[in-house]
Structure formats: structure tokens, C-alpha cells
Amino acid sequence: VVNSLYGPIIRSYLESHGLFRPELWVPFDVKKSAKGVNAVLELLELVERARLSRRAPMLLIGGGTLLDIGGLAASLYRRGVPFVRIPTTLVGMIDAGIGIKNGVNFGGHKNRLGTFSPPLAVFNDTDFLKTLTTRDLRQGLSEIAKMGIVSEARLFDLLESHGAMLLAEHFPEGEISELALDLSVSSMLDCLAPNLYEDATLQRVVDFGHTLSPWLEMKSNGRMPHGDAVAVDMALFTVVARRLQRTSEETQRRVVGLLLKLGLPVWNDACRDVTEMCAALEDVASHRGGALHAPIPVSVGRGEFLEWTNERGEVDVELRASIMAALAGASEELAELQRSHDRLISRFLRGPAEVTLELL
Numbered sequence: 001v002v003n004s005l006y007g008p009i010i011r012s013y014l015e016s017h018g019l020f021r022p023e024l025w026v027p028f029d030v031k032k033s034a035k036g037v038n039a040v041l042e043l044l045e046l047v048e049r050a051r052l053s054r055r056a057p058m059l060l061i062g063g064g065t066l067l068d069i070g071g072l073a074a075s076l077y078r079r080g081v082p083f084v085r086i087p088t089t090l091v092g093m094i095d096a097g098i099g100i101k102n103g104v105n106f107g108g109h110k111n112r113l114g115t116f117s118p119p120l121a122v123f124n125d126t127d128f129l130k131t132l133t134t135r136d137l138r139q140g141l142s143e144i145a146k147m148g149i150v151s152e153a154r155l156f157d158l159l160e161s162h163g164a165m166l167l168a169e170h171f172p173e174g175e176i177s178e179l180a181l182d183l184s185v186s187s188m189l190d191c192l193a194p195n196l197y198e199d200a201t202l203q204r205v206v207d208f209g210h211t212l213s214p215w216l217e218m219k220s221n222g223r224m225p226h227g228d229a230v231a232v233d234m235a236l237f238t239v240v241a242r243r244l245q246r247t248s249e250e251t252q253r254r255v256v257g258l259l260l261k262l263g264l265p266v267w268n269d270a271c272r273d274v275t276e277m278c279a280a281l282e283d284v285a286s287h288r289g290g291a292l293h294a295p296i297p298v299s300v301g302r303g304e305f306l307e308w309t310n311e312r313g314e315v316d317v318e319l320r321a322s323i324m325a326a327l328a329g330a331s332e333e334l335a336e337l338q339r340s341h342d343r344l345i346s347r348f349l350r351g352p353a354e355v356t357l358e359l360l
């Protein structure tokens with residue numbers, strides 16, 4: 001897709017600078033569903049045929065899927081060649097492009113094989129966003145909202161005022177788009193930098209929205225887009241936080257209101273089965289050595305963690321039961337809100353932004 005849309009213009013840019021070498025131009029077709037080892041090997045075959053030298057950096061131009069496959073290929077080829085990321089999706093610019101991780105799916109698990117290897121540089125060019133579908137753009141906005149909610153209040157305020165416009169107009173040139181991207185990238189970097197190799201702590205605010213979202217995505221057999229699942233998770237844990245008196249009604253109103261305004265879901269049918277949802281939460285904790293480490297917003301722009309273990313690291317059964325009860329209550333509350341929201345939208349056939357205002 002990216003090659004057909006942007007290949008000619010990038011080629012002519014390189015040609016005009018005397019940098020184009022046809023044998024080093026390697027178009028590579030990526031499919032989200034096939035982000036596996038085979039894709040890495042196929043890309044490496046092409047790289048080998050192109051006789052890429054040891055020091056020449058690979059320029060990876062594409063969405064998060066290509067960046068993940070290409071980053072892994074670069075970190076394996078000749079024990080690692082330098083690479084530069086040029087993301088063409090919003091997710092790529094504010095999430096997959098940042099940080100030092102790359103990886104592919106393996107054994108039925110997302111990103112199970114990968115390496116930590118930093119790119120030489122990352123270049124973000126918002127011109128690429130003009131051709132992105134609104135659906136894909138919204139997935140990126142969900143991750144931007146995440147950073148606003150748990151880490152950067154200015155970003156949250158910006159999205160509250162301009163998020164719907166950024167979505168509708170695909171990040172038009174100007175101060176607002178620039179500020180939204182700058183704040184997203186800088187807040188993400190600030191969160192990742194002290195724990196780059198993820199060995200310092202398992203408590204990461206950037207995991208907000210990523211506690212039950214893998215379960216939601218799995219339940220939908222891959223039909224539910226990642227950002228939608230993250231949005232439902234963010235809404236659930238915000239309401240859980242309010243029910244446990246860790247955050248205010250006002251914070252809940254603003255967080256849930258922002259998600260709806262961006263056209264993101266705050267509830268999904270899968271959450272109807274509260275027993276299964278609670279079992280999924282237990283499962284998440286068991287993968288973290290019994291600890292929950294679920295990020296929650298305690299106010300707009302500030303995240304903390306929901307835990308159910310005591311100082312000795314043992315599970316506090318009562319605390320766990322109260323969290324499960326709060327989760328069940330949150331699901332009911334959000335189901336009702338989502339239903340009223342959908343009813344209003346279908347009644348007035350208007351955009352999400354206008355309708356949310358009336359509802360909240």
C-alpha cells in the first residue's frame with residue numbers, strides 16, 4: 001500500500017539527490033495477519049539479494065507492522081545493521097516508532113519473538129497521514145489519549161478541544177497537530193526512558209489500556225482493532241478506579257467523554273461475561289507473578305497502579321474481591337452508557353462529538 005502511494009515520490013526525491021540505487025530499493029508487502037518469522041526471513045532474502053553492506057543503514061518506511069518486521073530483520077542481519085524508522089501511520093509515529101522494541105508473533109502470541117535494538121533515528125512526517133483511513137487514524141488517537149490520561153494533562157486538554165478535528169481533518173498542517181504529536185512522543189519517551197529494557201520495573205503507566213485488551217482482541221478473533229480494545233480497557237479501569245475511590249467522578253466523566261468524542265468504544269459485548277472477564281484478569285496477574293500492576297488514572301494526566309497484593313507480595317483476598325466487584329459494576333455502568341450513546345447517534349445521525357456533549 002505504502003509503496004503504491006508513496007513509492008514514486010520517494011524514489012524521485014532520492015533520485016534528485018543522486019541517492020537512488022535501484023538494487024537497494026526493496027518493496028515489501030506486509031499483512032498484519034502474517035507478522036511472523038516467515039515475513040522476517042522473506043525480507044532478509046531480499047536484503048541479502050540486494051547485497052546491503054554492513055554499515056549502510058536500512059531505511060524502513062511503513063506502518064507499525066513493517067517497522068516491527070524490518071527492525072527485527074535489521075537487528076539479525078550480519079548480527080545487526082543500523083536502521084532508521086520512517087513511520088507512515090499514526091500508531092507508527094507515536095508508538096511503534098518510539099522505543100527500542102521490535103518483534104513478530106509466534107506460537108499464537110503477539111510479539112513473542114523480538115529484540116531490543118534502538119534505531120539510528122526516527123523521522124515523523126505527518127503528510128503520510130492524509131491517506132490513512134479514519135479507522136486506522138482512530139487507533140493511533142486511542143494510544144495518544146492513553147498518554148494524555150495517565151501522563152500528560154496538556155495533551156488530554158488538547159484532545160478534548162481538538163481531538164475530533166484532528167481525526168476529521170487527518171492532522172492538518174499547523175500548530176495543533178504538531179503539538180499533539182510532540183506531546184505524545186515526549187510523554188511516551190519520558191515513560192520509556194528510565195525502563196528501556198523493561199528490567200527496572202513491571203509497573204509501566206504506558207500499559208494503561210493494555211490489561212484486558214489482549215483478552216478482548218483474542219475474544220473477537222482479531223476482528224476488534226487494537227486501539228478499540230485499548231479504549232474499552234481504559235474506560236473499564238477508569239470506572240473501576242472511581243468505584244474504588246481512587247479517582248473522582250469528574251475524571252471519569254472527562255476520560256469516558258473523550259473516548260466517546262473520538263468515536264472509540266467504551267464497552268464491548270465480551271464484557272457481558274463478567275466471570276470470564278475476571279478470570280482473564282486473574283490470568284494477567286498470574287503472568288506477572290501474582291501482582292496486578294494495572295495502571296489507573298488518579299486524575300487527568302496522572303497514572304498510578306491498582307494492586308491486590310500486600311507488602312509481603314501475597315494476594316489479599318478481600319482486596320481482590322473488591323476489585324473484581326468494581327470491575328463487574330464498571331462493565332454494567334459502561335454497557336448502559338454505550339447503549340445510550342449508540343441510541344443517540346442513531347436517532348440524530350450526527351457525529352460522535354456533538355452527541356457526547358448532550359449525553360454527559
Ligand SMILES: NC(=O)c1ccc[n+]([C@@H]2O[C@H](COP(=O)([O-])OP(=O)(O)OC[C@H]3O[C@@H](n4cnc5c(N)ncnc54)[C@H](O)[C@@H]3O)[C@@H](O)[C@H]2O)c1
Nearest residue numbers: 001032063064065088089091092095096101102128131132
Ligand atoms: N514495537 C513496538 O513498540 C510497537 C508498538 C505499537 C505497535 N506495534 C505494532 O505495530 C503494528 C500495528 O501498526 P499500525 O497500526 O501502524 O498498522 P499497519 O502497519 O498494519 O498498517 C495499517 C494499514 O495501513 C496501511 N498504511 C500504512 N501507511 C499508510 C498510509 N500512509 N496511507 C494509507 N495506508 C497506509 C498499511 O498498508 C496497512 O494496511 C502491530 O503489529 C503492533 O504489534 C509495535
Ligand SMILES: [Zn+2]
Nearest residue numbers: 143210226230
Ligand atoms: Zn497498544
